[in-house]
Amino acid sequence: MTKTLYLMRHGQTRFNHLKRIQGASDSPLTDLGIEQAKQAGAYLAHIDFDAIYSSTQERAVDTAELVSGRTDIIRLKGLKEMDFGTFEGQSESLNPPLQPGIGYGDYFIQHSGEGSMAVRERMKETLSQILTKHHEGETILAVSHGAAIAQFYRGVLPQPPQVRMSNCAILHFEVDQNSYDLISIYDPVNQKVLFHKEGS
Amino acid sequence: MTRKLYLMRHGETLFNTQGRVQGACDSPLTENGRAQALLAKEYFVKESITFDAVYSSTQERATDTAKLVSEQEAVTQLKGIKEMDFGTFEAQPEMLLPKFRPGAISFEDLLVPFGGEDIRDVGKRAKSTIDSVISATNDKSLLMVSHGATMWGLCLELDITFPAGLGFSNCAICEFDIDESDYRLRKLILPTKDFQIHGF
Numbered sequence: 001m002t003k004t005l006y007l008m009r010h011g012q013t014r015f016n017h018l019k020r021i022q023g024a025s026d027s028p029l030t031d032l033g034i035e036q037a038k039q040a041g042a043y044l045a046h047i048d049f050d051a052i053y054s055s056t057q058e059r060a061v062d063t064a065e066l067v068s069g070r071t072d073i074i075r076l077k078g079l080k081e082m083d084f085g086t087f088e089g090q091s092e093s094l095n096p097p098l099q100p101g102i103g104y105g106d107y108f109i110q111h112s113g114e115g116s117m118a119v120r121e122r123m124k125e126t127l128s129q130i131l132t133k134h135h136e137g138e139t140i141l142a143v144s145h146g147a148a149i150a151q152f153y154r155g156v157l158p159q160p161p162q163v164r165m166s167n168c169a170i171l172h173f174e175v176d177q178n179s180y181d182l183i184s185i186y187d188p189v190n191q192k193v194l195f196h197k198e199g200s
Numbered sequence: 201m202t203r204k205l206y207l208m209r210h211g212e213t214l215f216n217t218q219g220r221v222q223g224a225c226d227s228p229l230t231e232n233g234r235a236q237a238l239l240a241k242e243y244f245v246k247e248s249i250t251f252d253a254v255y256s257s258t259q260e261r262a263t264d265t266a267k268l269v270s271e272q273e274a275v276t277q278l279k280g281i282k283e284m285d286f287g288t289f290e291a292q293p294e295m296l297l298p299k300f301r302p303g304a305i306s307f308e309d310l311l312v313p314f315g316g317e318d319i320r321d322v323g324k325r326a327k328s329t330i331d332s333v334i335s336a337t338n339d340k341s342l343l344m345v346s347h348g349a350t351m352w353g354l355c356l357e358l359d360i361t362f363p364a365g366l367g368f369s370n371c372a373i374c375e376f377d378i379d380e381s382d383y384r385l386r387k388l389i390l391p392t393k394d395f396q397i398h399g400f
Binding site for chain 2: 015018020024028061083088089090
């Protein structure tokens with residue numbers, strides 16, 4: 001028996017649209033973001049979630065509510081986006097180049113932000129604590145953020161796929177003890193399978 | 201039955217320290233912001249004021265402030281007391297904001313052409329949100345953590361005027377007596393300004 005985890009990114013926000021850096025900061029979902037969340041909801045409609053989690057950031061909570069039609073969302077700071085420090089809300093053109101396998105690495109620490117490895121560890125810790133609360137056979141949904149999700153799956157998968165976390169992209173994991181098996185990554189907005197485990 | 205509403209502003213955030221517009225967007229409380237929330241808590245403790253229910257906007261800066269002030273995890277989030285939306289000015293330097301019209305004491309509708317809200321509409325939505333809570337519950341003492349422009353909009357809606365130069369610093373508390381839909385401002389308490397108290 002395993003536990004099933006659906007982990008997804010929030011819908012498009014005003015800062016996404018304006019190409020501003022949005023980590024610890026937050027902005028409202030755009031009309032498109034609301035539509036994306038509804039598309040994700042249609043894709044997940046056949047699943048009866050035993051619990052739904054999100055970060056404490058409104059873009060994630062609102063996405064979780066739109067996807068599920070529920071309001072009993074459990075909000076956890078541990079699922080928040082990476083903190084980009086003084087770069088929050090500034091133009092995305094100020095971001096340094098991404099480094100293969102680690103993203104921004106330690107770059108933002110000098111600017112009072114978070115390091116990639118710190119994000120990876122808190123996401124692993126938070127999701128592990130969530131899963132401990134659930135029984136074998138249960139299914140949960142967690143709405144988090146692009147960089148946080150990318151760090152998480154790099155941290156728990158031996159061969160992480162190279163996938164860009166588009167808005168509302170959904171990762172499906174089967175979890176056995178603390179071993180994560182990534183089954184698929186689906187982009188419900190473009191109705192495109194971004195990754196699928198071989199042989200399943 | 202007269203009920204008490206303590207309507208307060210959140211503590212200092214990253215964007216506040218950077219002099220950046222923060223309406224519909226959000227950024228985390230700073231260390232100083234958390235200390236300010238604890239100052240406000242000190243005021244309530246000293247006055248032996250307790251809360252039957254605690255509310256905040258859906259923005260993390262307000263929810264975190266409410267938790268610090270009340271020492272309560274159970275905070276009900278309300279979209280209707282969110283900060284005024286400043287449209288495309290969100291996260292931009294405050295110096296870029298339009299100037300009030302001559303003699304005006306608020307932005308009025310100046311942000312509407314930029315996709316933002318008319319502060320008078322903000323006051324109306326805040327009033328109707330608080331009205332709904334008041335009519336749906338019997339709690340005698342309520343804490344609500346909201347935002348500067350939204351509190352200003354509410355006061356405009358209630359025809360409350362302040363002496364020139366008086367405004368809502370971080371964690372400013374408006375103490376209202378509420379009878380049905382009659383709101384009377386009794387005090388403005390400024391915890392970060394040596395606990396100044398202005399009577400009305």
